Amino acid sequence: MEIEITINGRKRRFDVEPNKLLLNLVRDELYLTGTKYGCGIGECGACTVHLDGEAVLACMVLAVDADGRSVTTIEGVADGDKLDPVQEAYIEEGAIQCGFCTPGFIMSTKALLKENSDPSEGEIREYLKGNYCRCTGYVNIIKAVQSAAKKMQG
Amino acid sequence: MSFPNMLYGRVLKSPHAHARIKAMDVSGAEAMGAVTLTPEEVPDVTYCPRLVSIPSATYKDWKVLTDKPHYVGEAIGAVAAESEEEAQKALEAIEVDYEVLGASFDALESMKPGAEPIHDEIYLEDDLLKVENNVGCQLEITEGDPKALEDADVVIERTYRTNRRYHNQLETKSVMVRPEADGGISVWSTTQTIHNTRLLLHDIYGIPMGKIRVYKVALGGSFGSSIHVNPVVNVAVGLALKSRRPVKLSYTREEDIRDHCAYQMIFKLKLGAYKNGKLAGGRLEAYLDIGAHQIQAYPLLGCVVGWWVSLYKLPYKDYVGKAVYTNKVPSCAFRGYGNPQISWVVETMMDELAGKIGVDPLDFRLNNYIGEGDIFWGQGPSVKSIIQSCGVEEILTRGAEMVDWYNRPNPEEQTGRYRRGWGVGRGYHTSSAGAPVPSSIVDFGGAMLKMNEDGTFDYVSALMDHGCGTQDAHIKIVAEELCVTADMVNIIRADTGTTVYDVCTHASRGVYSGGGAALKVAMKVKEKIRDFAGKILDAYPHAVRIRYDEEREQAVVFAEGIEGREVTYREIAETARHKNWGTAAAVESYRQPSCPPHFTGYFVEVEVDTWTGKVKLLRVVAGADIGTVINPMLAAGQVHGGFAQGWSMTVLEDLPYDPDDGDLVNRGSVANYKVPTTMDMLDLDDLTVFFADTYEPTGPFGAKGIGEGALNPVAGTVANAIQNALGVRFFQLPITPIRILEALREKEG
Numbered sequence: 001m002e003i004e005i006t007i008n009g010r011k012r013r014f015d016v017e018p019n020k021l022l023l024n025l026v027r028d029e030l031y032l033t034g035t036k037y038g039c040g041i042g043e044c045g046a047c048t049v050h051l052d053g054e055a056v057l058a059c060m061v062l063a064v065d066a067d068g069r070s071v072t073t074i075e076g077v078a079d080g081d082k083l084d085p086v087q088e089a090y091i092e093e094g095a096i097q098c099g100f101c102t103p104g105f106i107m108s109t110k111a112l113l114k115e116n117s118d119p120s121e122g123e124i125r126e127y128l129k130g131n132y133c134r135c136t137g138y139v140n141i142i143k144a145v146q147s148a149a150k151k152m153q154g
Numbered sequence: 155m156s157f158p159n160m161l162y163g164r165v166l167k168s169p170h171a172h173a174r175i176k177a178m179d180v181s182g183a184e185a186m187g188a189v190t191l192t193p194e195e196v197p198d199v200t201y202c203p204r205l206v207s208i209p210s211a212t213y214k215d216w217k218v219l220t221d222k223p224h225y226v227g228e229a230i231g232a233v234a235a236e237s238e239e240e241a242q243k244a245l246e247a248i249e250v251d252y253e254v255l256g257a258s259f260d261a262l263e264s265m266k267p268g269a270e271p272i273h274d275e276i277y278l279e280d281d282l283l284k285v286e287n288n289v290g291c292q293l294e295i296t297e298g299d300p301k302a303l304e305d306a307d308v309v310i311e312r313t314y315r316t317n318r319r320y321h322n323q324l325e326t327k328s329v330m331v332r333p334e335a336d337g338g339i340s341v342w343s344t345t346q347t348i349h350n351t352r353l354l355l356h357d358i359y360g361i362p363m364g365k366i367r368v369y370k371v372a373l374g375g376s377f378g379s380s381i382h383v384n385p386v387v388n389v390a391v392g393l394a395l396k397s398r399r400p401v402k403l404s405y406t407r408e409e410d411i412r413d414h415c416a417y418q419m420i421f422k423l424k425l426g427a428y429k430n431g432k433l434a435g436g437r438l439e440a441y442l443d444i445g446a447h448q449i450q451a452y453p454l455l456g457c458v459v460g461w462w463v464s465l466y467k468l469p470y471k472d473y474v475g476k477a478v479y480t481n482k483v484p485s486c487a488f489r490g491y492g493n494p495q496i497s498w499v500v501e502t503m504m505d506e507l508a509g510k511i512g513v514d515p516l517d518f519r520l521n522n523y524i525g526e527g528d529i530f531w532g533q534g535p536s537v538k539s540i541i542q543s544c545g546v547e548e549i550l551t552r553g554a555e556m557v558d559w560y561n562r563p564n565p566e567e568q569t570g571r572y573r574r575g576w577g578v579g580r581g582y583h584t585s586s587a588g589a590p591v592p593s594s595i596v597d598f599g600g601a602m603l604k605m606n607e608d609g610t611f612d613y614v615s616a617l618m619d620h621g622c623g624t625q626d627a628h629i630k631i632v633a634e635e636l637c638v639t640a641d642m643v644n645i646i647r648a649d650t651g652t653t654v655y656d657v658c659t660h661a662s663r664g665v666y667s668g669g670g671a672a673l674k675v676a677m678k679v680k681e682k683i684r685d686f687a688g689k690i691l692d693a694y695p696h697a698v699r700i701r702y703d704e705e706r707e708q709a710v711v712f713a714e715g716i717e718g719r720e721v722t723y724r725e726i727a728e729t730a731r732h733k734n735w736g737t738a739a740a741v742e743s744y745r746q747p748s749c750p751p752h753f754t755g756y757f758v759e760v761e762v763d764t765w766t767g768k769v770k771l772l773r774v775v776a777g778a779d780i781g782t783v784i785n786p787m788l789a790a791g792q793v794h795g796g797f798a799q800g801w802s803m804t805v806l807e808d809l810p811y812d813p814d815d816g817d818l819v820n821r822g823s824v825a826n827y828k829v830p831t832t833m834d835m836l837d838l839d840d841l842t843v844f845f846a847d848t849y850e851p852t853g854p855f856g857a858k859g860i861g862e863g864a865l866n867p868v869a870g871t872v873a874n875a876i877q878n879a880l881g882v883r884f885f886q887l888p889i890t891p892i893r894i895l896e897a898l899r900e901k902e903g
């Protein structure tokens with residue numbers, strides 16, 4: 001199937017099998033390996049990307065369903081060498097240990113802050129409950145989201 | 155990662171828990187164009203994938219591909235094809251004829267006479283051993299006079315059973331192997347030790363070591379699951395050597411959960427105490443369910459007794475440990491290496507004993523803990539040293555004050571639906587496996603450091619960092635010693651060819667032991683810088699001093715009090731180059747002379763819903779003695795993560811088996827393996843972490859480790875809090891809602 005997707009701002013065309021996952025397209029064909037495979041069944045959130053600005057699990061989306069739409073991966077978040085405030089906050093708060101869950105968390109955090117620029121701790125926990133982290137116990141991640149929210153409010 | 159001309163590998167795994175392969179037909183897969191690999195095509199070498207202990211302590215029973223699988227998921231063949239999908243299709247085209255054998259899924263059942271033998275013969279070094287009653291290895295130790303225990307006023311004896319936990323590290327086990335034109339291979343893999351990976355591949359495939367390059371790559375969590383060389387690595391090397399093309403092999407989550415897990419342990423513990431609040435002695439029987447293969451279970455038997463006897467002073471101690479084969483996924487280290495398991499048991503029984511003799515459980519701990527000046531067995535009977543820094547008292551008394559410990563609830567006075575309880579627990583872990591004399595555990599590391607021509611430094615080490623902040627700490631140590639800022643020290647990407655040996659990132663040794671090597675090498679380089687500076691300044695090298703000059707963004711060497719006699723690192727490096735003095739560089743290996751315990755203590759408040767059996771966290775106070783705190787934010791992060799893992803060990807995680815087919819009851823689905831989410835942990839305000847004020851004389855700038863101690867006491871603490879809420883003790887993990895409801899029904903009807 002011929003499809004056209006805008007990936008991180010660039011229009012690309014692909015010829016894919018109908019059962020191809022967006023996750024595999026992004027990783028294996030575009031080499032955008034910041035999007036991670038953690039489970040393949042929608043449990044861990046490591047594969048979170050934005051589809052038309054909304055957070056989705058790339059392992060649960062078919063590439064053909066992204067046809068004509070725009071996909072943002074973690075690689076599209078920074079402005080050149082300048083990190084996004086959410087990325088900065090994750091680094092500053094020590095929210096990254098092994099870092100494997102981080103791209104997914106950052107994509108979810110950005111989606112959260114777009115919907116709700118000043119979330120309470122409870123709202124943050126609720127929104128991020130589909131993102132799994134084995135290293136941090138989530139403490140510094142929650143702090144990072146709070147600090148990113150402050151940064152973005154200026 | 156990917157390479158041009160790369161193939162994708164897939165592993166053919168046994169669907170049976172125990173079987174003999176009578177025939178394997180790969181012609182279907184080959185007809186599809188796939189490269190296949192069968193047990194006859196890999197070297198007939200029996201090995202142990204973990205190489206942290208010396209050969210005489212290492213039992214060997216693994217094959218790259220086996221024709222007698224011992225668990226569901228064991229590798230029996232492999233294919234490589236142009237895509238993952240084609241590889242999978244080829245895998246399905248392989249036909250295997252099995253003779254299915256009897257199997258056993260419980261350590262105690264496995265030891266019974268008449269149980270199906272899982273391995274007939276295994277190796278210890280080069281000696282063939284007969285396995286009896288499925289006991290892979292065992293260890294017995296007795297110290298002190300048994301009369302001490304006989305004279306005790308109170309004795310408790312109980313059996314405890316821990317859960318079977320899966321690391322669930324976020325990155326599944328993966329490898330990329332590229333065959334090189336000179337007959338060698340390059341390897342990128344999920345590993346905590348590049349040098350031991352090279353050693354093992356050399357042993358199995360006979361490739362000269364210099365032609366095996368194992369590269370450091372970022373690791374998506376590991377927690378002990380890649381101290382041993384993961385099976386995918388050895389299989390992928392076989393595929394790459396046969397196909398002469400790069401091969402990538404990544405496990406799916408469903409494969410990964412059938413690849414490794416933590417040791418499930420059964421303990422029979424007897425502890426005695428006197429009315430005066432002192433412990434009299436104890437006896438421990440430990441049965442380790444090791445699964446189908448040994449991943450150095452023998453040193454673990456030593457650690458289990460070491461962890462046990464190093465918590466509290468026991469005038470008499472008697473220990474029997476047995477590592478028992480079952481037809482399950484092989485068990486390996488998981489953060490704490492048996493310490494969380496035995497600490498849960500001891501901390502549970504300490505509370506019970508305290509109650510029986512009528513002392514407060516906190517005071518009972520303060521009365522009996524092993525601390526400064528005491529002998530510490532840390533990593534087992536062959537690794538003894540004297541404790542030189544200890545913050546146990548500070549942790550327990552400061553924590554008790556913060557939570558108003560002595561006014562905690564009395565379980566007998568609680569009746570309603572929701573009941574609250576506070577628990578205390580303490581523990582420790584070794585920082586490395588260092589000791590003043592050689593032991594059966596290899597523990598040394600190394601590093602290289604050189605000054606660049608602009609006065610910055612390049613640091614090269616084989617030590618892996620899997621997210622614990624190890625590299626960051628090394629940089630700080632080097633920068634501190636050389637009086638430069640951390641961003642002037644670069645970490646250079648490295649591999650086995652460009653680094654000196656480092657055993658492994660495990661045993662909370664990254665900062666203490668690896669950092670020790672970093673400090674040693676920095677001191678050597680500093681000495682050379684002083685020599686060069688001495689020549690330039692016409693000063694005595696031992697008399698010059700060094701400071702950092704913020705304006706010049708350079709370290710400056712100067713002769714104090716003599717104006718104008720100063721020179722920057724950059725000028726020193728430039729002069730050394732122009733005058734052909736050479737580079738200020740050093741390479742060093744370093745073995746720590748001890749393995750000081752880093753101590754931790756927790757106070758946890760829970761609320762139990764007696765209608766649903768659910769346990770909710772209300773408050774946590776964690777204290778840690780890690781010597782000098784090199785990076786408070788990262789160290790606290792280790793405590794947060796350790797607590798979360800301990801919490802889920804206590805109330806969530808387990809991997810039961812289906813005895814009918816020998817597979818996991820959850821069929822490999824992580825959707826049915828419970829781990830905590832953001833919703834399960836407590837609010838930021840309810841968690842307090844503090845550090846004791848101590849200094850470890852043997853550590854780099856006084857530092858000790860933290861990774862594992864953060865986890866070890868958690869299960870015991872949470873279990874004690876549940877007991878304080880309900881007045882019920884649990885002797886099996888995890889403490890699930892169903893178990894709580896059953897226990898309440900029994901108690902209250």
Ligand code: FES
Nearest residue numbers: 038039040045059
């Ligand atoms: S890989 Fe998509 S949710 Fe885990």
Ligand code: FES
Nearest residue numbers: 098101133134135
């Ligand atoms: S930082 Fe390792 S899984 Fe989150």
